[in-house]
Amino acid sequence: MKTLRNLLLLTVVMLAGVVIAFYFRPQPIEDRVALGEQLGGNFTLQSAKGEIKLEDFKGKVVLFFIGYASCPDICPTALSVAAQGLNNLSEDEQKQVVGIFMSVDPDRDSTEKLAKYTHYFHDNFYGATADRATIDHVVKQYGAFYRMVDLENSVMGYAVDHSSKLYLIGPDGKLAKVLAHATNPNELTSEIRNLL
Template identity: 50%
Template structure:
C-alpha cells in the first residue's frame, strides 16, 4: 500500500519554519485506500518513450494539464518552477517534473516541448493516445473533460483537476498538493522526500 498525504488549505496555512517536522509527523498517520492511486506508466516526449520507472532515484513532480489552458496550468507550473528554482544544483539532480497533457489531440510532443521549456529545464512534457492518457489519469485520480467553446478559435477547452503529485525516489505516490499550494510548501515536500537519498 502506498502512503499518501493530501494537504488541505487549512494545513497549508499552518505551515511554518517547522514544515519538515510537521510532514514527518503527518507521515505517521497517513490514510490508506483499498486501491491506492499512482503507479508506473509509459507515455511519449520528443525524445521518445518516457516511463515513471526511468526516474527511479529521483523525486518526481507530476501534473496533468494542457498547453492551451488559460490560467490554471501556467499558474501551477510557475509555482512548481519557483520551488525548483530554490533547490541547490545538487538537489536538482535528484528532482524532475513531468507534465502530462490531457489534450492529446492538440498537444503533440513538439508543442509540449516548447511549452514546458518556458517554465523550467527539469520539466518534460509527455502525451500518448487518448486511451493511454485516460488510463494514466484514472490511476492517479485526475479528472478532465472537454467543454465546447462557442465562437472560439480553440473550439473547446479542457476542464481538469489541478493537483501536483509528488512521487518518491522509489516510485510511490506520497503527496497530493492542491491547486495554488505555495511554492515553499512544495519545496519542503521535495526536501522531505529527498532526505533519505541525499
C-alpha cells in the same frame, strides 16, 4: 391531508437522497491516499525525446501534472509555482527532481509543442502525452479527471476542464503526496526536500 402526506413523503425521500449521496460521495484524493488506497503507479508516455516511463526516474522525486498546453490559468500557474519551488533548491538537489507534464489534449499538443512549453518553465520539466486510452488510464490511476468543454464562437473550439492537483512521486516510484493548486513555492520546496 393528502397534500400533507405527500409533502412528508417528499421530505423523507429527499432526506434519504441526501444521506445516500453523502455516504457514497467520492472522497477527497488526500483522504484516499491517507487511507492507503493504491493511487499512482507506473505509466508510459511519449515526449519529444521519445518514450518516457515513470520507472525511468526511480531514485528521483517526480512532480507530476495533468493538464494541457492551451490552458489559460491552472497549468501555467502550477508550472510557475513548481519552477520556483525547484529554483529554491540547491543545484545538487535540483538534479534529483524532474517534472512530468502530461497533456490530456493530444490533438493540439504535439510532443514538440509540449517540450517547448514545459522548458519555458524549467529545464527539468518533460512535456508528454499519449493516445486517449493511455491518458484515460493514467488519469484514473491518479484519481484525477478531465472533460472536453465546447466553446461556441471561439477559435479554440474547445477547452479542457481538468483537476488541478500536483502529484509528488517519491524516489521509490510511489505516489507520496498530492498537493493542492494553492500550494506556494516555499511549501513545495519543503515537500520535495522531505522526499530527497
